[in-house]
Amino acid sequence: MMMQLGHDAYCTNKHSLLNVMNRFIAAANNMDETIMVPSLLRDLPLEEQAGGAAVGRNEPALPSKQRDMYEHYLLLKSIKNDMEWGLLKRELSGGTSFLEMAVKQEQQNHGTASPAEDSSDLEGQFHFHLRGLFGVLSKLTVQADHLTNRYKREIGGGSLLR
Template sequence: MMQICQDTYCNKHSLLNVMNRFIAAANNMDETIMVPSLLRDVPLDEQDEALVASDNNNEPTCPSKQRDMYEHYLLLKSLKNDMEWGLLKREMAGGASFLEMAVKQEEEQQVTSELNEGSSDLESQFHFHLSGLFGVLSKLTVQADHLTNRYKREIGGSSLLR
């Protein structure tokens, strides 16, 4: 049994490895960013910074869901907490995260789909969602690393970059 667990953790393509990388990146982000309020009003991308500076209304031409680095920091931290503690804890607290809303929407679509099709192919659904989860977790890991490095640059700690 122990050998199986060790092989799973060593496999760079395992779901557990991808999850652990995101959680580690989010923890590193949280440990590095000592003053999250410094992230307020800092555009998420350096390209957005140029758009904001050139825009007369001081509004980005392509607004995203996370308008600044601070909101993105809070989102990544919230998603990490949802992964570590599950959705049940948040439901008990009465709040709804982005992840919860997506899961509920997915469940509603799945129920509707199953009613229409009669029987579902669980294996293909599993592989579809697993593939999506790998993609999302990989992107979130990159974003957490990017946010951490960007924070270091913003506060002048570029010599601290990995």
């Protein structure tokens, strides 16, 4: 009982990693449940045009690597799946996840450091990556919410139906 109470208190802390991860997964699940026809997102630019609905102050500028809302939708789903299933599922299917690509790039950027150098400041490395993970997950959550809300506006306005 005491162990469960401690775990529940830990999970309800809004600053916990588990809470941030759960918020992103919930936003991605909401996005997936709301967007019934993802193909309608094809060829819709990530940024709304000045003549259309204005992007709210709290809605992020989306990255330009994805060309349209459909590609961004697929990216968010892929990240959510990697978080829920880990890298093993990707390895079994032969695919490369975004996380794997980032790890490989990190290894290439740092060259061949000796194991002693890699583990000399594990606490510092952990906190550096934890801060980065918090920031990325927070941005992904906002972007999933933005994509869901934009889809609702577009469908509601009928501009996706041709």
